[in-house]
Amino acid sequence: MGNCRRLDVGLFRLQLGFPEQTFSVLTKFLGEWARGGKMDPEMYYGLVTIHGTVLVFFVLTGGLSGTFSNFLIPLQIGARDMASPFLNMLSFWFFAIASVVMFSSLFITTGPASGGCTSYPPLSAMKEASMGTGLGMDLWLASMALFVVSSLLGGLNYIVTVLNMRTKGMSMTRMPLTIWAFLFTAVLGVLSFPVLLSAAVLLLFDRHAGTSFYLSEIFIAGKALPNVGGSAILYQHLFWFLGHPEVYIIMLPAMGMASEILSTHSRKPIFGYFAMILSLIGITVLAFLVWAHHMFVTGMSPFLGGIFVLLTLLIAIPSAVKVFNWLTTIWKGNIRFTPAMMFALGFVSLFISGGLTGLFLGNSALDIHLHDTYFVIAHFHIVMGISAFFGMFAGIYHWFPKMYGRFMNNTLGYVHFFITFIGAYVIFWPMHYEGVAGMPRRYYDYSNWESFKQFADLNQMISVAAIIVFFAQLIFVFNYFVSVWKGRKVTDPNPWKANSLEWTTPILPGHGNWDGPIPEVHRWAYDYKDNGEGGDFIPQNVPLREGEADDHH
Amino acid sequence: MSGLLLVLLVALIFVVLYQVARSSEMVARIQGEEIFDKRRNKILAYSMLVLMVAFFVGIYACHQYMMPLMAPIAASDHGKNYDFMFFVTLVVTGIIFVLTQILLFWFAFKYQRTGDKVPFHFAHSTKLELVWTTIPAIAMAVLVAIGLKAWFTMTSDAPKGAMQIEIIGKQFNWISRYPGPDGVLGKRYFTNINDQDNILGLDWKDQKNMDDIIVPNGEIRLVKDKPVELIIGSRDVIHDVGLTHFRMKMDAVPGITSRLWFTPTITTREMKEITGNENFVYEISCDQMCGVGHYSMRAVIIVETQAEHDAWLAKQQSYYAQNHAPATPAAEAPKVDSSKNITMNIK
Numbered sequence: 001m002g003n004c005r006r007l008d009v010g011l012f013r014l015q016l017g018f019p020e021q022t023f024s025v026l027t028k029f030l031g032e033w034a035r036g037g038k039m040d041p042e043m044y045y046g047l048v049t050i051h052g053t054v055l056v057f058f059v060l061t062g063g064l065s066g067t068f069s070n071f072l073i074p075l076q077i078g079a080r081d082m083a084s085p086f087l088n089m090l091s092f093w094f095f096a097i098a099s100v101v102m103f104s105s106l107f108i109t110t111g112p113a114s115g116g117c118t119s120y121p122p123l124s125a126m127k128e129a130s131m132g133t134g135l136g137m138d139l140w141l142a143s144m145a146l147f148v149v150s151s152l153l154g155g156l157n158y159i160v161t162v163l164n165m166r167t168k169g170m171s172m173t174r175m176p177l178t179i180w181a182f183l184f185t186a187v188l189g190v191l192s193f194p195v196l197l198s199a200a201v202l203l204l205f206d207r208h209a210g211t212s213f214y215l216s217e218i219f220i221a222g223k224a225l226p227n228v229g230g231s232a233i234l235y236q237h238l239f240w241f242l243g244h245p246e247v248y249i250i251m252l253p254a255m256g257m258a259s260e261i262l263s264t265h266s267r268k269p270i271f272g273y274f275a276m277i278l279s280l281i282g283i284t285v286l287a288f289l290v291w292a293h294h295m296f297v298t299g300m301s302p303f304l305g306g307i308f309v310l311l312t313l314l315i316a317i318p319s320a321v322k323v324f325n326w327l328t329t330i331w332k333g334n335i336r337f338t339p340a341m342m343f344a345l346g347f348v349s350l351f352i353s354g355g356l357t358g359l360f361l362g363n364s365a366l367d368i369h370l371h372d373t374y375f376v377i378a379h380f381h382i383v384m385g386i387s388a389f390f391g392m393f394a395g396i397y398h399w400f401p402k403m404y405g406r407f408m409n410n411t412l413g414y415v416h417f418f419i420t421f422i423g424a425y426v427i428f429w430p431m432h433y434e435g436v437a438g439m440p441r442r443y444y445d446y447s448n449w450e451s452f453k454q455f456a457d458l459n460q461m462i463s464v465a466a467i468i469v470f471f472a473q474l475i476f477v478f479n480y481f482v483s484v485w486k487g488r489k490v491t492d493p494n495p496w497k498a499n500s501l502e503w504t505t506p507i508l509p510g511h512g513n514w515d516g517p518i519p520e521v522h523r524w525a526y527d528y529k530d531n532g533e534g535g536d537f538i539p540q541n542v543p544l545r546e547g548e549a550d551d552h553h
Numbered sequence: 554m555s556g557l558l559l560v561l562l563v564a565l566i567f568v569v570l571y572q573v574a575r576s577s578e579m580v581a582r583i584q585g586e587e588i589f590d591k592r593r594n595k596i597l598a599y600s601m602l603v604l605m606v607a608f609f610v611g612i613y614a615c616h617q618y619m620m621p622l623m624a625p626i627a628a629s630d631h632g633k634n635y636d637f638m639f640f641v642t643l644v645v646t647g648i649i650f651v652l653t654q655i656l657l658f659w660f661a662f663k664y665q666r667t668g669d670k671v672p673f674h675f676a677h678s679t680k681l682e683l684v685w686t687t688i689p690a691i692a693m694a695v696l697v698a699i700g701l702k703a704w705f706t707m708t709s710d711a712p713k714g715a716m717q718i719e720i721i722g723k724q725f726n727w728i729s730r731y732p733g734p735d736g737v738l739g740k741r742y743f744t745n746i747n748d749q750d751n752i753l754g755l756d757w758k759d760q761k762n763m764d765d766i767i768v769p770n771g772e773i774r775l776v777k778d779k780p781v782e783l784i785i786g787s788r789d790v791i792h793d794v795g796l797t798h799f800r801m802k803m804d805a806v807p808g809i810t811s812r813l814w815f816t817p818t819i820t821t822r823e824m825k826e827i828t829g830n831e832n833f834v835y836e837i838s839c840d841q842m843c844g845v846g847h848y849s850m851r852a853v854i855i856v857e858t859q860a861e862h863d864a865w866l867a868k869q870q871s872y873y874a875q876n877h878a879p880a881t882p883a884a885e886a887p888k889v890d891s892s893k894n895i896t897m898n899i900k
Contacts, residue, residue, distance in 0.1 A: 025556060041845045116842040122807060123790040123844055129724065130844040216808030217743040219754070220724075220789040224744045232791055232806050266664070269676040275686075297793065298804045299785075299811030302708035306701050313693045313700075320649075320689035321682065327656050328681070332673040333664045337597035345601075345661055352653050356646040363696060365703035366642065369635055369800040372793065372840040411574040414597070421604070425611065433619040436639075438797025440840045443848035451797055451836050454622045471563060475570065482571075488578060529674040536672045 012047045013463040015039045019445045019456075033111070041444045042131050045114035048442060049132070050106065052117025053140065056246065057147055058099055060388050064253040065189070066095065066151075068395055069158045069182040075402070075502035076176050078167025078519060080512040083160040087153045094150035098143045105139035113140035116442060118243070121214035121235050125206045128221035137207070141200045148197045151189050158186035167501070169521035173277075174540065174550075176500045176525040177270060180277055181256025184284045185249050192245040192288070199238035206230070233298050240291035247384050248287045252280065254391020255322060255351075258344045260525075261394050262326055264498045265341035266333030267536050269526035272325040279318030286315045296364040297371045305364045312362035319355050323348065334536070338496070339413030340398035346421045347390035353425075354383025357432065372442075375435025378428045386424040393420075393476070400480075401495050405508040406487030412479040416472060423469035427462050434458070499539045500525050523550045591666075598665035605658035609651075624797055625828045628835070628856070629815040631707045632800035638703055645692050707801070711782035711814035718773055719784040720837075721753055722792030722805040725846030727771025727837060728752055733764030733871055738784065743807075746788065750876040753788075757873070767872040771837065771852030775817045776862045782814040792850065793841035798824075802840050817856045824856075 014023055022037030033043035070088060074081055082088045105112040114132025115124040123129045124137055162183045166175070205211040206227075214235045215227035263270040270276065293312045296305050326348050335341065357379040360366045370376065393416075400408050439452045446452040446459070494503040504519050519541035527538040532545070544550060581589040627636050719730040719738055730753060732738045739755055739762030746754035752769060755762040775781050785794055787805040794813065795802040803813040825833045839850035857865070 041848070045842075045845060045847075114845070118842075120791055120842070123842065126790075129790050218789055218807050219743045219746040222748065224746060228808070230808070232808065267666075267672045269674060271675065272677055272682050274677070275682045297802050299806065299809060302705060305708070306704060309700055309704065310697055313697050316693055317686060317689050321686055323653060324685040325682075327653065327660060328675070330657075330660045330664060332675065333660075334666050334670055334672060335598070335661060335664050336666050337594050337661075342597070345657065348657055349654060352650065352657070356650050359646055359693075359696060360639070360642055363638075363642065363700035363704075365635065365638055365700045365707065368704075368707065368802060369797075371802060372795070409574045409578065410593075411577040412570065415570065415574075418600075422607070425608070429612065430615055430619060433615070433623065437622065437624045438795065438838070440795060440838050442842045445848050448849065449836060449838065449851065450830075450832055450834050451624065451838070458619075458622075474567070478567065478571070479574075526676065528672045530671045536670075 012039070012044055012051070013466045015044055015444065016459050016463055018460060018463065019447055042111055042114060044444045045116075045130075045442070046106075046112040046132050046136070049114050049117050049119075049140075050102070050112050053113075053144075054102065055385070056117065056250070057144070058095075058102065060250045060384070060392070061151065061246070062095060064388060064392050064395075065158075065182065065185045065249060066091075066154060068178075068253055068257065068392075068399075069154070069186070071399070071403070072178055072502065073158060073161050073182055074165070074513060075505065075509070076179055076500050076525075077162060077165060077170055078501050078521065079161060079165035080514070080518065082157050083165055084157050087157045091150045091153035091157065094146050094153065098146035098150060101139055101146060102143040105136045105143070108135050108139070110134040110136055112136040118236075118239060119203075120239075121203060121206065121232055122218055122220075125203060125214055126218070126220060126225075138204075141204055144200055145197055148193045148200075151193050155186040155189040155193075158182055159190065162186075167518045167521055170501075170540075173274075174521055174524045176256075177259040177273070177276055177280075178253075178256040178500075180280055181252040181259075184280050185252045188245040188249050188252070188284055188287060192242040192249075195238055196242035199235055199242075202238075203235065233295070233300070236295050236298060237291070240294045241288075243294065244291040245287040247380075248283055250384050250388045251391075252283070254347060254388045254395075255280075257395040257398070258326070258347045258391050259329075260500070261340050261344040261398050262329050262348075263526050263528065264398075264496050265336045265338055265344070266330045267336075267497075267528050268329055268333045269528050270325070271328035271331075272321070273524065273526065275321055276325055279321045282318035283315060286311060286318075290315060290362075293362050293364070293367070296367045309362065309364050313359065316355070316359060316362075319351075323352055323355070338397065339408065339410055339417060340394045342414065342417045343390045343394035343397060346417065347387055347394060349421075350382055350387035350390055350424065354379055354381075354387055358383065369438070370435055372440055373435035374431040374439045374441055377441050378431035378435060381431075382424070382428050386420075386428070390420075393417075396480070398496070399502075400483065400487075401490045401507075402502055402505075402509075404484050404487070405490050406483055407490060407495070408483040408487060409479050412475055416476045416479065419472035419475075420469060423465055423472065426465045427469065430458055430462065494539070497535075497537050499527055499537055501540055504539060504541055594666050598662050601658045601661040605655065605662075608654065608658075625824060625833075626819075627798070627800050628819040628824060629796075629799035629801070629817050631703075631815045632798070633818075634703050634706070635800040638699055641699060642696060645696060649692075707815070711812070712780050715780035715782045715814055716776065717782050717784060718775075719753075719786065720771060720773065720794055720805070720852075721786045721788060722794070722839065722843070722850070723788040724790065724844050725839075725850045726769075727792075727794075727839075727850065727852040729768045729771050729773050729852070730872075731766040731768075731866075731869070732761075733766055735761055735764055737761045739763075739765055743788065755872065757877070763873050764871045765873070766866075766869045773837070773852065773854045774862055774865055775854060775856045776859050777817055777820045777856055779859070780814055780816045782812060785811045785813060790843050791841050792839050792843045795838040795840035796835075796854070797838065798835050804841055820856045820858065821854075822857075 024037050026034035026039050027037050030043055033040045110131050113136045114130055124133055127134050202213040206213050206215055212227035212230035214232050215230045218225045259270050290312045292308045361370055397408055397413055434455050490507050493507050505513050521540045522543045523540055525540055531538045627633050717732055721728045739759040741754045743754050745751055785803050785805045787807045792805040793802055799815050803811050835854035837852040839847055
């Protein structure tokens with residue numbers, strides 16, 4: 001699980017919160033990189049870079065889309081397995097190798113890549129520019145290339161499975177919203193990841209083959225480089241052409257799972273099923289048309305910037321529709337506060353908070369001040385970091401019974417929820433203020449800055465909160481692994497009384513998912529209503545009653 | 554030792570938590586799952602109300618703590634515009650924020666499970682969906698309109714008569730260049746750079762370079778109420794000229810020249826009085842990750858009156874004279890503190 005990898009946060013937050021002090025624990029973890037208990041700036045930037053890369057790509061992309069697509073798509077559409085189990089396996093092993101390569105870069109003498117998780121050239125292109133731009137950067141690029149391959153193999157498999165393997169009666173408009181979300185996630189990935197691969201290949205050429213795709217007119221380490229005519233900005237266009245869709249690759253699965261969980265535990269149909277699908281489509285299309293809002297201050301044409309402002313703020317509309325639909329879904333519901341439901345509610349709260357700050361950053365006239373400050377850190381950590389994590393946690397608590405035939409411990413789940421939810425706001429809310437005051441991101445130490453040093457106490461408080469929240473994640477890890485073997489056993493094949501097909505399999509589905517024939521689907525996935533026998537739900541495989549129509553639209 | 558104790562303490566907390574968690578399952582079994590679940594569901598529903606109250610109280614407390622630490626009022630024309638726009642966006646998003654967060658927590662509390670009631674089947678309403686597609690659309694249109702107006706103003710061409718100052722980033726400091734008496738910055742090219750006597754790579758065949766003044770620590774002196782255009786570049790990797798107090802920033806990209814203009818409206822001395830901080834300075838922060846010294850890439854801006862500026866300028870010696878003119882005794886390239894240098898005749 002990704003939680004172990006958040007250890008790096010603990011380490012670099014120590015530096016940010018306590019720039020003056022030394023910690024022997026740092027020397028224990030980092031050795032030469034923290035002589036005398038004080039972290040080397042080179043290592044600080046290395047950790048920040050690996051933190052961003054690992055969490056965005058390996059934890060949130062791998063953990064949400066990678067894990068849940070493979071798990072839920074066959075179960076929820078009524079298929080025995082993915083369309084190509086072989087591609088599935090290849091995707092898994094490419095992911096594993098990519099993870100090993102990325103992780104190994106922490107242990108080399110020159111340290112991991114340290115140019116930030118965006119790895120902008122020329123900083124990432126020339127060994128002279130930074131120590132991490134040596135072997136560490138090559139490993140970063142190799143790992144990302146392997147990750148892209150994994151992601152493409154997985155994505156193609158998801159699309160093919162959803163389009164071709166649905167059981168009888170499972171029309172597209174009867175699919176649970178989770179499946180819609182996974183489908184569009186895969187579409188986003190398949191269309192945008194190749195562009196990142198091309199960016200990485202060109203960067204490798206610049207690094208080792210003497211080309212000048214990104215390099216021009218550079219004087220470094222006492223000499224002028226021969227490269228002219230390239231554009232450092234080209235890389236940013238290529239990177240963000242993936243980078244922005246990537247945000248939605250992370251968000252869509254979380255949205256889909258939250259929709260499913262909010263509906264199930266409110267005992268109400270999801271409100272505006274078609275509006276939800278339309279907003280997914282809207283987000284998917286717009287995701288490809290907004291990338292340059294990450295580049296308002298690169299000196300690009302102001303007119304072009306204006307177009308991107310317009311397109312960026314447009315994305316707020318489908319997002320708002322989703323929020324209002326979630327609120328209406330729980331309105332007049334009959335809510336069971338399972339841990340999954342708590343996390344789904346937390347997801348909505350965080351998505352609202354983090355989404356709204358996007359309206360500041362998407363507007364270039366405000367971004368020109370807020371760009372690359374802690375306002376950005378607060379914004380994206382809340383919306384695609386914590387909020388996506390909440391979607392993932394909700395999914396894990398909800399489908400754990402399907403994965404292992406046991407429940408996770410509820411009490412630990414609630415403790416985990418409250419500490420994480422409150423902690424997330426304590427950590428990230430004040431960062432908005434730091435950003436409005438102009439405090440730049442990716443600084444190792446602020447104490448020499450007249451404009452930013454007043455935040456020293458605050459940074460210390462944030463560090464303490466972050467370390468507490470880190471330990472709270474261990475509660476989750478602990479709960480997870482203990483429950484796999486010791487958790488309360490599931491006795492009812494449909495413990496949440498949900499409608500979708502995965503709960504019609506045996507408690508622990510074997511190879512092929514269903515023992516007998518695959519069930520046929522007769523109704524949409526959210527038929528929470530009086531079933532005429534005192535129940536409040538009608539699963540998808542129950543035939544329509546006489547005179548009843550599948551009339552959710 | 555204290556490290557070991559800390560580890561023990563954390564381990565202990567985990568053991569206690571686990572025992573509590575297990576016993577809660579046991580209690581559930583003894584009391585009967587259903588009754589236990591009902592009671593717990595009720596407590597959790599009330600926790601939603603508590604969370605909501607704590608949330609808004611926390612936001613208020615945070616606001617009270619943070620406001621005295623914030624950056625002072627904007628010190629430029631664009632900055633005032635920015636502050637207004639920020640306020641408008643804050644009001645629009647603030648209303649949506651408060652409304653939706655309250656509804657979320659309130660609904661969660663209000664519609665907690667009460668027995669097996671027949672669910673309220675409400676799956677679709679075209680009217681409602683149209684309403685909440687239209688309202689955000691209108692709000693967005695307003696924000697885009699205000700935003701683009703401000704954006705096109707601040708990215709327009711600098712007004713005639715604006716001061717031109719070049720600022721170049723390198724790992725890890727800024728270098729600034731003033732055009733000198735001829736008012737024109739001469740040509741420069743990266744192959745001419747050397748760290749001894751031509752740090753910006755000025756082309757000495759270009760006569761316009763002869764009077765250009767270079768300040769190697771990047772200090773920039775601006776005149777109150779006089780527009781200034783910054784010509785921005787980089788020697789090595791991407792940097793970013795971050796001007797917090799003027800509410801602007803622009804990347805410095807090798808091989809590309811970017812520009813930025815604004816009109817400073819408050820002098821450094823006036824700002825010291827406004828903030829009550831004797832040490833106040835306008836700072837340029839590097840806002841784009843540029844390597845291991847990124848956090849230390851700082852330069853100072855001084856906003857002064859025209860008279861003060863002229864007096865300062867009169868004391869400056871051109872970079873060429875400092876480094877190349879044989880007559881100058883300052884061949885060792887005296888650096889920043891130009892007040893001690895021999896004054897040049899600048900007409």
